[in-house]
Amino acid sequence: MAVNIQKSKGSVFDDLGYAPEHRIKADMALTIKARMKSLKLNQTKAAKRMGIKQPDLSNILRGNFRGYSVERLTRLLGALDCDVDIVIRPHGSNIAPYIIYMNPVLTHRV
DSSP: OOOOOOOOOSOHHHHTTOOHHHHHHHHHHHHHHHHHHHTTOOHHHHHHHHTSOHHHHHHHHTTOOTTOOHHHHHHHHHHTTOOOEEEEOOTTOOSOOEEEEHHHHHHHHO
16 A cells, blocks of 8 residues: 655645635634633633633634634634734845734724
8 A cells, every 4th residue: 555645835734725814713713722721711701701602612612713704713812801913024024014903903893
C-alpha cells in the first residue's frame, strides 16, 4: 500500500482548503474558550453574557462557527471584556501598521 505524502502549506486550514477567515474564526473561538476559563464562566453564564443561546456557544466552541461572521465573533469577545483590533500593514514591511480599534466602533453600533 503506497502512502501519498504532501508537503504542508504551513497551516492545516490551508492544507484542507479552508478559506483564510476559517482560521481566524478558529483562533477567535479558542480565545472565547480561554476567556471563559479566566472569568470562571460556564457555557450557560457565558452565553447569557454574550447574548446568545448556550447551544450556539457550544457549537462555536466545537468549531461549528460557519454561521458566525468575524464581526459577530468580535462582538462576543467584547462581551467577555476583550479588545479586538485589526492591524493593517504591507507584507514584509517595517512601516508602522495602521490599527483599527474595533470594540469602540462595535459598541456604538449595538
